[in-house]
Each structure stands twice: as structure tokens, then as C-alpha cells.
Amino acid sequence: MDGVAKTEIIPVPRELAVVYNRADRIFRRIVTSGALTSLILLGLIGMFLFVKSAQIFNDRGISFITGSNWTAGSGDGVIIDDFSIGPMLTGTILVAVIALIIAMPLAIGGALYLEFYAPFRIRKILNALLDLAAAIPSLIFGLWGLAVFTSFGERWSVLLNSRFGWIPFIKVQNEVFGRSPFIAGCVLASLIVPIITSVTREVFSRTPRDLIDTCYALGGSRWGAIRTVVLPFGRSGIIGGAMLGLGRALGETVAVYLLLNIVFRYNFRILESEGGNIASLIATKFGEATEYELKALVAAGFVLFILTLAVNMLAATIVQKSTVRK
Amino acid sequence: MKTLKQGEIAMVENPQINVVTMVEAHSPQSNFRGLEAKNIHAWFGKHHVLSDVSLRFPERTVTGLIGPSGCGKSTFIRLLNRMHEFIPSAAMAGQVLKDGEDIYAPEIDAATVRLKIGMVFQKPNPFPAMNIRENVLSGIKLAHLKVADHDSIVENCLTRAGLWKEVKDRLNATGGSLSGGQQQRLCIARSLAVEPNVLLMDEPCSALDPGSTLRIEETIKELAEKIAVVIVTHNMQQAARVSDFCAFFLTDGGPGYLVEAAPTKILFTNPSDVRTADYVQGKFG
Ligand SMILES: Nc1ncnc2c1ncn2[C@@H]1O[C@H](COP(=O)(O)OP(=O)(O)O)[C@@H](O)[C@H]1O
Ligand SMILES: [Mg+2]
Numbered sequence: 001m002d003g004v005a006k007t008e009i010i011p012v013p014r015e016l017a018v019v020y021n022r023a024d025r026i027f028r029r030i031v032t033s034g035a036l037t038s039l040i041l042l043g044l045i046g047m048f049l050f051v052k053s054a055q056i057f058n059d060r061g062i063s064f065i066t067g068s069n070w071t072a073g074s075g076d077g078v079i080i081d082d083f084s085i086g087p088m089l090t091g092t093i094l095v096a097v098i099a100l101i102i103a104m105p106l107a108i109g110g111a112l113y114l115e116f117y118a119p120f121r122i123r124k125i126l127n128a129l130l131d132l133a134a135a136i137p138s139l140i141f142g143l144w145g146l147a148v149f150t151s152f153g154e155r156w157s158v159l160l161n162s163r164f165g166w167i168p169f170i171k172v173q174n175e176v177f178g179r180s181p182f183i184a185g186c187v188l189a190s191l192i193v194p195i196i197t198s199v200t201r202e203v204f205s206r207t208p209r210d211l212i213d214t215c216y217a218l219g220g221s222r223w224g225a226i227r228t229v230v231l232p233f234g235r236s237g238i239i240g241g242a243m244l245g246l247g248r249a250l251g252e253t254v255a256v257y258l259l260l261n262i263v264f265r266y267n268f269r270i271l272e273s274e275g276g277n278i279a280s281l282i283a284t285k286f287g288e289a290t291e292y293e294l295k296a297l298v299a300a301g302f303v304l305f306i307l308t309l310a311v312n313m314l315a316a317t318i319v320q321k322s323t324v325r326k
Numbered sequence: 327m328k329t330l331k332q333g334e335i336a337m338v339e340n341p342q343i344n345v346v347t348m349v350e351a352h353s354p355q356s357n358f359r360g361l362e363a364k365n366i367h368a369w370f371g372k373h374h375v376l377s378d379v380s381l382r383f384p385e386r387t388v389t390g391l392i393g394p395s396g397c398g399k400s401t402f403i404r405l406l407n408r409m410h411e412f413i414p415s416a417a418m419a420g421q422v423l424k425d426g427e428d429i430y431a432p433e434i435d436a437a438t439v440r441l442k443i444g445m446v447f448q449k450p451n452p453f454p455a456m457n458i459r460e461n462v463l464s465g466i467k468l469a470h471l472k473v474a475d476h477d478s479i480v481e482n483c484l485t486r487a488g489l490w491k492e493v494k495d496r497l498n499a500t501g502g503s504l505s506g507g508q509q510q511r512l513c514i515a516r517s518l519a520v521e522p523n524v525l526l527m528d529e530p531c532s533a534l535d536p537g538s539t540l541r542i543e544e545t546i547k548e549l550a551e552k553i554a555v556v557i558v559t560h561n562m563q564q565a566a567r568v569s570d571f572c573a574f575f576l577t578d579g580g581p582g583y584l585v586e587a588a589p590t591k592i593l594f595t596n597p598s599d600v601r602t603a604d605y606v607q608g609k610f611g
Pocket of ligand 2: 399400401528
């Protein structure tokens with residue numbers, strides 16, 4: 001065993017430094033600053049909103065979020081300022097959730113059709129149309145909702161109410177049926193379906209081909225393959241798409257403004273002709289707001305900002321937890 | 327011959343049936359049991375990739391398909407259980423007979439065909455969202471088969487695939503927690519659960535280490551005591567070790583074709599075509 005010296009000393013580990021070359025260093029700086037910029041921008045926006053609305057939260061505390069009044073003072077002290085966004089906050093969530101519940105099955109079904117059932121040529125055309133639809137401004141959807149959809153929506157509402165009126169959500173107090181959270185939610189659903197379809201289809205198309213082939217080779221049908229591999233594999237993408245749609249629905253302004261009877265009263269009856277959301281509140285009141293009311297509107301914006309952020313973080317967590325690991 | 331429209335899977339009666347003679351001698355045409363390809367052609371769009379291949383795969387044999395890349399082995403094997411038609415522009419001509427019955431006949435249900443002619447793929451691919459047990463049973467669920475005793479199927483299939491001893495204590499672990507070779511044996515067990523009569527394997531060992539490869543070869547030989555196995559391989563030694571019959575495919579730039587098919591010993595020691603001799607000796611490919 002000559003030449004193989006047996007040592008008792010365990011050596012100190014050497015440092016393994018990763019050295020980037022010049023091009024890598026420059027590129028790294030560029031992409032890092034890009035990523036940082038958006039982060040800083042987000043922070044600054046949040047900070048701006050918070051600073052501008054701090055006085056409101058200070059004055060009103062939690063009642064700004066729970067109260068259900070939006071009254072501008074008369075200036076002479078007879079009527080005093082009273083600003084709170086409770087119904088608008090719940091309305092925001094209500095309309096967005098209705099939109100999402102309607103949009104998700106349509107979007108997933110559409111994505112599955114496009115990816116697994118549509119003939120090749122039709123698929124191409126529909127994909128192009130879908131991207132086009134995703135780019136239509138929401139104002140157009142709002143106008144379409146107002147001019148065309150409302151009359152259908154009202155008929156569906158009547159039907160729903162007559163069948164399921166015993167469910168608290170579907171009960172109404174006044175049988176008016178127009179300009180309700182349901183109708184606004186339907187139009188918002190049509191607004192967000194294209195983007196969700198697009199995202200989920202993209203995810204479905206990345207299902208490993210050999211897993212799908214395996215399902216067929218085991219005597220499975222298309223639907224079997226979809227259930228066994230495509231949906232589990234695409235779960236995180238479905239959630240991601242849903243959150244993207246939800247984010248858009250939460251922040252939607254014009255369409256809701258056009259389609260919803262904005263009333264400052266808590267309302268969870270989806271067919272009732274009253275509701276509202278924060279974004280449309282801000283749009284409605286912004287023009288003629290007093291200085292103090294303006295601050296209240298910024299505070300409302302801050303709440304919406306936090307809500308959207310929370311939804312996105314929740315989505316990120318769910319996506320992370322449910323990602324199928326190979 | 328009828329002209330094919332694009333995307334059409336056509337049945338063509340070919341008058342000049344020249345089935346390769348390798349096993350004809352000891353299995354009369356009339357009641358041949360097993361899988362038989364007759365005058366198979368394949369296209370992808372206008373691209374003619376396989377020309378006039380006729381081969382027989384009798385029960386209880388292993389047939390190796392060898393040949394250089396791109397000569398149409400995968401295309402051919404996918405034609406044997408109607409997987410070819412999933413590619414949008416794919417077309418075929420000829421017949422595939424299972425126990426004498428044309429699997430491309432209009433009244434035949436493709437899913438039922440695939441149930442009886444299973445397939446194992448190149449890359450081990452257990453279903454990632456399922457554990458070992460669920461993976462084995464997945465075919466039963468997919469094909470809506472009614473079976474009484476799931477446990478015995480799981481044990482039986484894993485045993486036949488040579489994996490039972492290694493995994494019997496962790497049937498609830500995910501397939502992904504197994505080694506590559508174990509995953510591939512799990513995939514074999516999964517195919518066996520629906521009781522196929524033929525198992526098609528497209529380079530099942532090309533992603534595995536030599537030890538795992540030998541395990542799978544043992545498994546293949548055991549399977550062949552009951553069913554027909556067709557295995558595509560790039561590994562000459564593997565073909566020599568595992569197969570009873572061997573078929574050599576080639577392409578000269580045009581569509582792939584069958585050069586010769588023979589009992590493996592003969593193909594490797596005394597082939598009738600000089601190109602076969604060159605290929606099995608590793609002179610090209
Ligand atoms: N999905 C496909 N679309 C178009 N051409 C294909 C497709 N799959 C295979 N081919 C072509 O068919 C020929 C045979 O391929 P393949 O059957 O994979 O050969 P092998 O398995 O022997 O390597 C090749 O020329 C290949 O380019
Ligand atoms: Mg191949």
C-alpha cells in the first residue's frame with residue numbers, strides 16, 4: 001500500500017465560488033433590475049395608497065370596511081361626512097365569485113374541446129378568435145350586456161327565482177330582476193372566459209403525450225384520458241387561470257358600472273336589483289368628490305389593492321401545494 | 327388500389343398477399359392465433375413512411391423489431407394497436423388481424439382493440455397523481471372493467487412484472503418514488519392488469535441501466551409464456567437475448583420496409599440478406 005498515505009486529518013472544505021463571466025454578469029443585472037422594478041413599483045403603489053388614505057383609517061377605523069353609508073357632508077355641519085364601503089366590498093366579491101362560478105365550467109369545457117375534440121382546422125380558427133375575444137375592452141362587454149344580454153338575463157332570473165326562490169341567495173324582495181349581481185356576474189363571466197380558456201388550454205396542451213397515449217393503450221376513452229391525466233396534470237394551471245379571471249373580475253369597473261344598480265346596502269340576494277363594487281364606486285364618485293371624500297376613495301382603492309394581492313397570494317400557495325411532482 | 331384522402335384510415339384489399347414465411351410452416355393460415363400484419367403501409371400526411379410490411383406475431387413468442395432510427399419501427403408498432411390514428415394527418419393501408427379478425431374493420435371498437443393489445447412506452451411513465459396500487463388498477467378503471475378482487479390483481483400483476491417483492495410494503499407510495507427500472511416494471515404491471523393477449527414495447531429499456539434492463543428482459547420472457555410480446559430495440563444483444571423471432575427494418579431515404587424476418591438465431595448467425603448481416607454485426611446504424 002505504498003503511496004496511499006492514510007491521513008487522520010479531515011480537510012477543510014474548499015470554497016466553491018460560482019463565477020459568472022462578463023456577459024452573464026451584465027445580463028444578470030438587467031434581469032434582476034427588471035424584476036426589482038416591478039416589485040418596487042408595487043411597493044410604491046401600496047405605499048402611496050396607504051399614505052393617502054391613512055387619515056380615513058385613522059378617523060373611521062374598522063367601520064370604514066363594515067359600515068354601509070357613503071354620504072358626503074354638506075359643509076355647514078348639518079350633514080356630516082360618512083364614508084364606508086361594506087356593501088361595495090361584499091358586492092365586489094359577490095359579483096366576482098358569480099362570474100367565476102359561471103366562467104370556470106365554460107372555460108374548462110372549452111379548453112378541453114379545443115385541445116382534445118375539435119377538428120384540427122376548427123381548432124386553429126377558434127384559438128385565434130379566443131385571443132381576439134380576450135383583447136376586447138370591457139366597455140364593449142358592458143354595452144353588449146346592457147343592450148343584448150340583460151333581456152335574456154332577466155328571463156333566466158325569473159326562471160331561477162320561480163324554481164329556486166326558496167334558497168336565500170336566489171330569493172328577491174322586489175321582482176325587478178334587472179341590473180342585479182347575477183346579470184353583472186354573467187356579463188363578467190363572458191368577459192373572463194376567453195382568458196381563462198386560453199390559459200387552461202395552454203396548460204392542457206402540455207400534458208405529456210405518452211401519459212395520454214398510455215390511457216388510450218389501456219383501453220381508455222378520451223374522457224378517461226382527460227380525467228386520469230389531463231385534469232390532475234393541469235390542476236395548477238386551472239387554478240392559475242381561475243385566479244387570473246378572478247383578479248380581473250374583482251377589479252372590473254366599466255362593465256359593472258353600466259350593469260349594476262349601485263345601492264349602499266348589504267345585499268346577498270343575487271337576483272335583487274342592487275349591488276356594487278369598489279372599482280365602480282370609485283369611478284362613479286371620483287368626478288365630484290370633495291377633498292376628504294377623495295381620500296375615502298383612495299382608501300377604498302387600497303382595500304381593493306389588498307384584496308387582489310391576497311387573492312393572488314392565495315392562488316400562488318394553492319398552485320404550489322397542488323403541483324403534481326413527477 | 328383506392329387513393330387515400332388525407333387523414334383517412336383505409337382498408338385496402340391487396341391481391342398479392344405475401345406474408346413473411348417465418349412461422350407459416352408451423353401455423354396454418356386458417357386458424358392462426360396471435361397478431362398478424364398484412365401489407366401494411368403508413369403515411370404522415372403525404373410522407374410515406376412504411377411500405378408493405380407483413381409480419382406474424384404468434385402467441386407465446388417474443389418478436390424483436392430492429393433497424394436504424396427513422397425506419398418506421400415505432401410507426402409500425404403503433405399501427406398494431408390503433409394508436410397511429412391519434413396523429414392528425416396519419417393514414418394507413420393494409421390489415422392487422424388479431425386471431426384472424428381485422429382490427430381496423432369498421433364495426434370494431436378501437437378502445438377494445440387497445441385493451442387486448444397493450445403497450446409499454448420508451449420512458450417509464452407511471453401516472454404521477456397515483457400511488458403504486460392505483461397505477462396498477464388504472465387500466466381497469468379506464469376501461470370500466472368489472473372485477474371482484476382488486477388486491478389479487480395488484481399482487482398478481484406486480485408479481486408477473488417482477489416487482490411485487492420490492493413494493494409489497496409500500497403500495498401507497500407514488501410511482502415517482504421508484505427507481506427508473508422499477509417504474510418501467512410498474513408500467514408493465516399496469517398494462518398486464520387489463521389482461522392483454524399482446525404486449526407491444528417500444529424501446530422499453532433505452533432509458534434504463536444495464537441491471538434494470540436484465541430484470542425487464544427476464545420479465546419479458548416470463549410474459550411470453552402466456553402472451554405475445556413485440557419489442558422494438560436498438561440493442562442487438564437484447565434482441566438476441568430476449569426474442570424468439572426477429573425482424574429487420576430499413577429505409578433507403580424513402581419509406582421504411584422489412585428486409586427480413588426469421589427466428590432470432592438464424593437472423594443473427596445466418597441472415598439471408600447481406601444488409602442484415604452488416605447491421606447485426608454493427609457495421610452501420
Ligand atoms: N408524428 C409524426 N408526424 C410526422 N412524421 C412522423 C411522425 N412520427 C414519425 N414520423 C416520421 O416517420 C418516420 C418513421 O419514424 P419512426 O416510426 O419513429 O421510426 P423509428 O421508430 O424506427 O425510429 C420518420 O421519418 C419520422 O420522421
Ligand atoms: Mg422509435
